[in-house]
Amino acid sequence: MYKLVVIDDEKEARDNICNYFPWHELGFQIVAKLENGKQGIEFFEKDTADVLLCDIRMPLLSGLDLAEWMNERNLKAKVVLISGHRDFEYAQRALQFGVKNYIVKPVTYNELTSVFTKLSLDLQEESKATSLAEPEARKNKVMLGCNINDKIVAVVYTYVQEQFKDATLDAAAELVHLHPNYLSQLFYKTMGQYFSDYVIQVKMEKAAELLNEIQYKTYEVSEMVGYSNAKNFTRTFKKYFGKNPRQFRQSEHEPYAD
Secondary structure, rough: EEEEEEEEHHHHHHHHHHHHHOOHHHHHEEEEEOOHHHHHHHHHHHHHOOOEEEEEOOOOOHHHHHHHHHOOOOOOOEEEEEEEEOOOHHHHHHHOOOOOOEOOOOOOOOHHHHHHHHHHHHHHHHHOOOOOOOOHHHHHHHHHHHHHHHHHHHHHHHHHHHHOOOOOOHHHHHHOOOOOHHHHHHHHHHHHOHHHHHHHHHHHHHHHHHOOOOOOOOOHHHHHOOOHHHHHHHHHHHHOOOOHHHHHHHOOOOOOOO
């Protein structure tokens, strides 16, 4: 697990970031939840972390000031700054201090996923670069690669589960910052099925759930799972379940007109 420090003077925002995002799934463990930059300095004077996620505007010491302090001491922690203001000057100063990521509030689930998936990959690459000399390190490198791949696929898996109606390979690839072709190969290697087949699987299983709700017409279910053409939906459904939507309903409920 990579060690993560979160600093935000707003308790609700800090708690939301720390408690309602699946950090462990992306390989991060929160080791400190702090209120201001001064506490950040106190932490880094006696401890280390891999990543700092920090608000910019805070009392006592701003996130930019903390980033500058860390940069002057060549601390290796990667810094992600959060601001409620789209201020180009902030972004310019942040780049001077080695800050690689700059997020504008409100922080979204997808943006956190995207930024920290990329950070996890960066940390993995850095770990590889420093461990090529020893055979055991090369073994660990393979294990790390597998773990990162699993995390990427987990992000894509969640994306399809939540966005099945409009899910596409291009959108999934953009989410995890990979080329669509590479992601397709990685997904198949990890899951044992193609991305497109998995999307169809999720759509069809969701459609089966909806068909059990007798208030929905077949064409309505078709639209709800992302098929604008009901005939295409029926054809795909029959190929997947071996029976068309009407036959499926009749096998689950008493016959009735659809």
